[in-house]
Amino acid sequence: MHEPAFWYRPSSWVSLLLTPLGAIYGLVAGWRLQREGFDAGIPVLCVGNYHVGGAGKTPTVLALTRVLRDIGETPVVLSRGYGGRLHGPVSVDPGRHAAGDVGDEPLMLARTVPVVVARDRVAGVALARSQGATVILMDDGFQNPAIAKDASLIVIDNGRGLGNGRVFPAGPLRAPLPPQLDLTDALIVVGEGAAAATVAAAVAARGKPVLSAHLRADDVSLASLRGKRVLAFAGIGDPARFFRTLRASGIEVVGERAFADHHPLSQNEIEALIAGAKRDGLTLVTTEKDLARLRTGGGLPVWARDIVPFAVTLEFDDAAGLRKFVSDRLFKARDNRFRCRN
Known part of the structure; x- marks a missing residue:
């Protein structure tokens, strides 16, 4: 879909007219955010965003794949497969599948990292684990409560920010911002600008890391x-x-x-x-x-x-900080599961 222009205008009569619908949508979305998810049995890192549309999730998933492999992990990406006809669970094969089967982002990612597409995310977890995954990287799904996340890394574009800050359809937000901020474990701010400054300050005030990154051309x-x-x-x-x-x-x-x-x-x-x-x-x-x-x-x-x-690569200004965050989260996730079993 094309994003409506009024989403990125400070004030618009169309947005005001749709605000009651946004309030209803936001109530449901906020309630879903609080639900308990299925424990995958292995660490789950979710890459998401607060709003509809692009922010740089796919380059972030690839960057995290490199970090995870560098510290000895075997990541498998779990995706809903937006735009594909297959419900899954299915392991994406770039030599056999097309974007119409599994979606364009999973097909692109599968050239670098194993990808499982599944509308039923719990079934997708089972397939990912059967492929030897030690960590599941969720491509999107931050607002979906089906799977419990050990860390949610939220991506925001520093040039666009969150538009008018209203909830869909009055604005681009997928849910009210405060509960989304509460569930954010790290914020990744991509590119130049200052549109993400307010959100970054809110995340930092909650004691969560804010990591700056930029796209570098191949x-x-x-x-x-x-x-x-x-x-x-x-x-x-x-x-x-x-x-x-x-x-x-x-x-x-x-x-x-x-x-x-x-x-x-x-x-x-x-x-x-x-x-x-x-x-x-x-x-x-x-x-x-x-x-x-x-x-x-x-x-x-x-x-x-x-x-x-x-082709572009997402590079972090503090690569060591990202690596430490990921390592600490994996250790904490495994330690918590060990304590629960004993």
């Missing part, structure tokens, strides 16, 4: 685009962030085309973009997530092979 991607003029397109939660990242990396972006998040790109749409880029002497570039939606059987169809992917 060297191979930069080399493939150096000196070229590009037409960029994206169907992610915040396409503008992708376009900003390109420009901040020194790429000359001549044209932009934004689609709704998870938009199922058709062959006609791609061919039109390619034709437009060729007409103007531009290189067509997109995100890895968008490219994942075009893959079939692990590869790209012939009509999509002129597209250049722009």
